[in-house]
Amino acid sequence: MADEIITGLDIGTSTIRVAVCKTAPGEDGKPKLHVIGAISSPSAGMHRGAVSSMEDAVSAVSKALEKAERMTGAGLNSAWVSIAGQSILVQESRGAVAVARPESEISEDDVERSMEAARTVAVPSNYEILHVIPKGFAVDGQRGVKDPVGMSGIRLEVDAVIIEALNSHMKNLTKCVYRTGLDIDDLVYAPLATAEAVLTQRQKELGVCLVTVGSATTSLAVFEEGDLLHTAVLPIGGDHVTNDIAIGLRTSIEIAEQVKLAYGHAVPDAVDRKEQFVLRDFGAESDEVIKRRFVSEIIEARTEELFESIDNELRKIDRSGMLPVGAVFTGGAMKMDGAIDVAKRILRLPCALGAPVAVSSVIDEAHDPAFATAIGLAAWGHGIKQMSGGRFNFGKILRLKSVDKVAEQLRKWMKSLIP
Numbered sequence: 182m183a184d185e186i187i188t189g190l191d192i193g194t195s196t197i198r199v200a201v202c203k204t205a206p207g208e209d210g211k212p213k214l215h216v217i218g219a220i221s222s223p224s225a226g227m228h229r230g231a232v233s234s235m236e237d238a239v240s241a242v243s244k245a246l247e248k249a250e251r252m253t254g255a256g257l258n259s260a261w262v263s264i265a266g267q268s269i270l271v272q273e274s275r276g277a278v279a280v281a282r283p284e285s286e287i288s289e290d291d292v293e294r295s296m297e298a299a300r301t302v303a304v305p306s307n308y309e310i311l312h313v314i315p316k317g318f319a320v321d322g323q324r325g326v327k328d329p330v331g332m333s334g335i336r337l338e339v340d341a342v343i344i345e346a347l348n349s350h351m352k353n354l355t356k357c358v359y360r361t362g363l364d365i366d367d368l369v370y371a372p373l374a375t376a377e378a379v380l381t382q383r384q385k386e387l388g389v390c391l392v393t394v395g396s397a398t399t400s401l402a403v404f405e406e407g408d409l410l411h412t413a414v415l416p417i418g419g420d421h422v423t424n425d426i427a428i429g430l431r432t433s434i435e436i437a438e439q440v441k442l443a444y445g446h447a448v449p450d451a452v453d454r455k456e457q458f459v460l461r462d463f464g465a466e467s468d469e470v471i472k473r474r475f476v477s478e479i480i481e482a483r484t485e486e487l488f489e490s491i492d493n494e495l496r497k498i499d500r501s502g503m504l505p506v507g508a509v510f511t512g513g514a515m516k517m518d519g520a521i522d523v524a525k526r527i528l529r530l531p532c533a534l535g536a537p538v539a540v541s542s543v544i545d546e547a548h549d550p551a552f553a554t555a556i557g558l559a560a561w562g563h564g565i566k567q568m569s570g571g572r573f574n575f576g577k578i579l580r581l582k583s584v585d586k587v588a589e590q591l592r593k594w595m596k597s598l599i600p
């Protein structure tokens with residue numbers, strides 16, 4: 182199985198990213214993920230993480246996949262696909278079961294049943310369960326158990342986080358990928374996939390917030406004691422900065438985007454007061470001369486607002502300014518110069534750009550913060566495949582279970598469309 186291909190497909194609002202990976206034995210003998218291709222291609226037909234035009238989205242994804250196959254020489258049959266957007270719901274749930282053989286030990290089967298029990302939360306009628314993630318177990322009322330298998334007890338409880346997605350959102354995304362001829366290994370909630378690539382277990386233990394700032398959405402996931410504590414998707418991203426620049430300079434979105442990429446800086450004080458440029462250089466009609474500092478002030482205002490809304494999310498869980506590891510950032514919009522400085526000031530936390538840690542690659546793009554989700558999807562898939570090879574790992578096993586169910590439902594549904 183050394184040459185197995187694992188593919189992550191991240192269909193963003195502005196860009197589609199494909200990470201083509203292989204597993205190869207690492208230094209410790211354990212299979213390690215190796216990125217052999219990191220391909221980006223313009224997106225279309227997507228609005229805030231959801232499909233808004235099927236035809237356009239299918240054709241954009243097809244193009245991205247063709248490019249990925251051409252560039253890696255690998256035939257892509259299936260992929261782990263990200264899902265995010267505003268339609269995601271997060272619920273806490275508790276599942277409790279009687280241990281099957283109380284005189285002996287708690288078995289894997291008991292754990293699975295407790296997870297099944299946790300799944301039976303009231304899901305809104307137009308939503309589907311995407312993931313059931315165990316946070317911790319309790320044996321006979323004693324909380325804080327991480328791994329109950331092998332313990333003695335008569336009652337097993339699990340505290341789980343249930344992640345749900347809008348039915349139509351899931352189906353449209355699935356349909357879009359299937360129509361390109363690609364099979365889906367699973368849909369994975371984007372922040373969880375990104376965390377898989379970018380965060381270390383130690384960071385998750387100590388307390389960390391992972392933030393991905395894309396073009397239209399910003400997603401975050403907070404981990405503590407190794408578990409997911411909070412997650413959210415906010416409807417704000419790099420495109421809002423571009424819009425503000427377009428309004429401020431009274432120019433088009435296209436020109437504003439180019440200005441942002443060429444001269445953008447989120448800290449006005451870091452920009453020379455005298456530095457200026459001519460809009461005509463970007464294809465505008467006017468000869469207007471623009472001060473770079475003025476553009477920077479526009480960017481700073483919107484960037485501050487973005488981090489304030491992240492701080493608000495942290496406040497909801499009493500972690501504002503209070504996470505030991507601080508915040509780790511990914512996503513294209515965090516490539517803005519000075520963005521990390523603004524983040525530090527607003528969040529009052531250590532802040533740094535994230536890069537995939539558990540994978541190896543000689544490809545430059547693999548270290549691009551915008552590729553973290555695509556690589557994370559492959560890392561997630563790799564983790565699940567590893568686990569079926571033997572060692573027991575709750576998180577992964579139970580994820581796999583919810584995965585199978587979802588994939589099965591989606592396949593059934595897809596088949597029902599074929600006349």
Ligand SMILES: Nc1ncnc2c1ncn2[C@@H]1O[C@H](COP(=O)(O)OP(=O)(O)OP(=O)(O)O)[C@@H](O)[C@H]1O
Nearest residue numbers: 193194195196395396397398419420513514516517
């Ligand atoms: N060097 C850069 N400096 C500033 N902004 C940048 C830079 N490179 C990309 N961006 C911005 O990053 C955003 C795109 O990020 P990304 O590719 O992560 O988004 P996406 O995945 O397509 O969107 P989403 O995740 O919201 O669906 C755009 O707003 C773009 O202007």
Ligand SMILES: [Mg+2]
Nearest residue numbers: 193194395554
């Ligand atoms: Mg994205």
